[in-house]
Each structure stands twice: as C-alpha cells, then as structure tokens.
Amino acid sequence: MQTEIRLAADDGFSLPGVLTLPRTGEPPYPALVMIYEAFGMNDEMRRIARDLAAEGYAVLIPDLFARGRVTALCVARAMRTVRRGHGRELDDIEAARRWLADRPEVDAERIGTIGFCLGGSFALLLAGSGRYKVSAPFYNLPMPVPRACPLVASYGGRDRTTRGFGDRLEARLTELGVPHDVRTYPEAGHSFQSRPPGLIGALTKYTPFRAEYHAPTAEDAHRRIVAFFREHLDGRRSID
Template sequence: MGARELPGYLAVPEGEGPWPGVVIVFEAMGANDDMRAQADRFAAHGYLAVLPDLYDGAPWVRCVTKAMRDMRAQRGPTFDHIEAARAWLAGRDDCTGGVGVCGFCMGGGFALVAAAKYDFEAAAANYGILPRRPEESLRGACPIVGSYGAADPSLRGAAGRLERALTAAGVTHDVKEYPGTGHGFLTDLTPPPPFGPIAKIVMGFGKGRENAPDGWSRILAFFGEHLAKNLQRKGAGPVSPTRASRAIPSSRMTRRISHFAPFVGHRIAPSRVSPETPAEHQASHIRIHRSVTGSNTGETTSCASSFCSPRPPPASPRPRP
C-alpha cells in the first residue's frame, strides 16, 4: 500500500455539532487566503467546511493545466481528491453525513461534474465551466445553485445553457446571471500581476461585486434547504446563521475512514504548516492520506507525481430517486 497525502484547511463552527459539511473547491490560483475565507464563511453559517489543496502546496502555475485537463475529461486525480475530501468529511463524528460542494471558477466546473459523480447533497457552481454534453453529464446530479456574470466574456451564455441542461436533466436548480457583472464577483480575490489587467479584459474581473450579498444569500438558502434533511442523521440541531468559525486542535483531526473506493483507502493526519501561515489558520490544517494499491507502493506523492499517476476507470453517474 502506498500513501498519498493531500493537505487541506478545515473550518469548524462554534458550539457543538454535528453539522452538515461542505467541500470547497478553489479557483485556478489555488488554496489561498481568499479561498480559506470562503471555508470560514460557511463555518460561520453552521457548516463544517474543508478546503482540500488539490495542488498539494505546489505553485498554481505548475498544476492548473493538468487540473483543467481532469475537469474537461471528468475524471482523474483531481476528482479523486475531491471525493476523498467528501468521504473524510462525511465520516467525521462532528458531521451529519450530509455534504455539499461549492466551487469557484475552475472549481465551479469541478463542482458541476462532482454533483452527478459523487454522493453530494447540494452543489454551488460559481462562474464554472460547463461540462461537455451537460444534459448527459449532469443527469442524476444533486440540486445545483449557479451564479454567473453577464459581463464575463469567458462564460458568455453559460448561465442559459446550464439552466436548459438542468431543466432537461430534471435536476432541481437555481441559476442566475447578474447583469453588468464579471468573473470572480463573489469573493475578494485580486489576480496577481501580470494577470490582473488580462483578467479584467478577458473575464470582466472586478465588475459587479455589489451583487455578492445576493449571490451568497441564494447559496446559503439553497444549501440550508437541501442539506437540512440530513441534519438529524446524527442528532444535529438546526443550522445557525450566527455561528462563528474557529480553529480546532490538530489532535482532534486525526481519524481513519473505512473506504474511498474499491481501490483506494484514506486517512487523515495533521498537516505540515508553513511558518508564513497566519497563527489563526495553523490549527485548522489537515493532511488527507490516501492509500492506493498499485505499482507505486511505498511512495508519498506530491502534486506533480500524483497528477501523473495511473487513472481509475471513469465512474458512472450515481443513481438518484
């Protein structure tokens, strides 16, 4: 058995659980402070939120091309990592077992596919790329809430296509396109130089951030409705919109999960924390260890090697009632 490690950031609500969970799938620039803030946002509203670092700490420019390739193929190690995070979160004693997924930009594309591919209860796709043949790819998906900007040239018409595909597939949904709004309007991310000016032209980046409150209100209301049915699974109480996020001791994060897939097992252990990591974030870092049978026995892989590992057969969309 070889071990594969996946770092992540865990945000835990204040008070006693269990709580419904959310897997945050980051935008192209990785697990940065802006994406950690979104995990904290969900925790403040009563969700146990994990942000897996799909790049394993490597610079985003080294990994984004391969991740995008996985997204378009609708299979590959990036999807394996998302499912590992979901299964780990659902298996925690402080999680109800009901887990949603929320993705931004590139992560929004992953969230759409994961909504049909894995056992999520709700999905938020924020300015996410649509999968090929969306009517087929999204058949059997969990309920989806989507937010797009009409002033985002890179995704022109995506909201309408998603609305039609979800309607055709019979998927419960709430899709909204905001006029005069560009890419990335739901968070405070500022693309680093030299990408900032390019992003403004190609994506309308920075436009329409005044629509963020409405977008978040829709997402939280949608998740509250479609994850609420699982709140009593482990004796949880109602989600409180006033709960604040907090860090938890690393010792409380160590846990073993029974299975990931027929060919993969995984476990959790505390992560290594960079000296530059803010003190309030340090206690919330985790590492997801995934044990994989195969030719690379005994190896602990990083982003580059895990992305080049053999791929499993594509999973069939899960059946839904």
C-alpha cells in the first residue's frame, strides 16, 4: 500500500513524502528511510519502494526537493550538504526517521536506510550516525568512512565516477570490523537499479557515469540487500 504523506520538519515546513507498507505480514514492520537519486521523486523510486515493501519492509521516501522549484538547485544544495556533513536535507531526513519510528506499523528499533546516487551518499553518511541498524548505499560519491553500521553497498564497474571506491570501502569496513557486503558489478554503470527518466536520463549513459538500467545486476543487488537486511535488520539468516 503506497500513500502520499506529510510530516513536520524541524523548522515547521510540511514535508511531503511517500510511505509504502507491506500488504502481508503482521506489524510492527522493520522499516527503511529511502533517499532518492538526483532525479527526485519519480515512478522508479516508487517502484523500488514497492519492491522492498513486498519483502516485508515499511519504506518512507521523504521528498527532499519539495522546498525548491528548480531541481538542479535542489541537487546542488543537497550535494553541498553531503560534502559538509550537515545541512537542511540531513535535518529533513532525521525528521522523516522520527516520523517513521512513531508510526504504529513500524518497529522503531529496526530502522535502516537505503539510497541511490545522491541518496546513496546520504545513506553512507547516515551509516555513521548511530541512528540506523543497517545502510544500503548505491553508487554514492566516494567519501571517507570514519564509522558505520552494518553496510551493504553496490557499484557499477563501468561507472568512472566511483572507480575503485568499492574496494576501498570494503577494506575500510574490514578495518572497522563492520559486517558488510560490498560488490562492484563489472557489466553495470551508474544508476543500474533504476531507469533514468527523460532525455537527460537517457543521455547519461554516454557520460562518465555510464548510467543505464541493467536488469541482471538490479535483480542480484535486490537479492543481496534483502538477504543482508534479513540478517542485520530483521534478525533472520535467510530470505524466506
């Protein structure tokens, strides 16, 4: 079940979002705060949320671009927040996490985060916040990782912007003693988990991102993250 919601941000702004709940199973559910890619809230992000809900997770996508009228400016501001490690977008994500934790359908002790592209960078930042049980960043910006919760990360080998970061991240998580599953898919580029929308999205496959949906990789990444969530978020060892 997927519904449009609004929640109160820390500054009083009525922040919209999309909440997707499982259709089966008994609440309270384990939950995920999902942060979308640079294309913003679109059908592909909603589809991924439904796919995760079908596995038993309540999924909230806060609309971090809702405060602005020009998407490019929203992306630039969000990127600045990622680089600084603080800012309004992180405040809005935290407000969304608290709202989700207060829902009667959600187990507040079992909340993780997942993000794609720009959202993947937020998911990696949040992995070190101490507020999430698990994090699943996809093709995020390369960045230092001083600390982390259990982490399952996915990258495309054809994506020049993240080249080598998967290996560095795996080495760092091993050094930290953090449970992890990091994989770089040789045949995939950036944004392999979703279909980039519109003409600009289609043209990104000709950029250093090599951004293009890659079904076999998307299916394997979904399988991996669900298996990881089963163990480190749900407390189960395998996919039912």
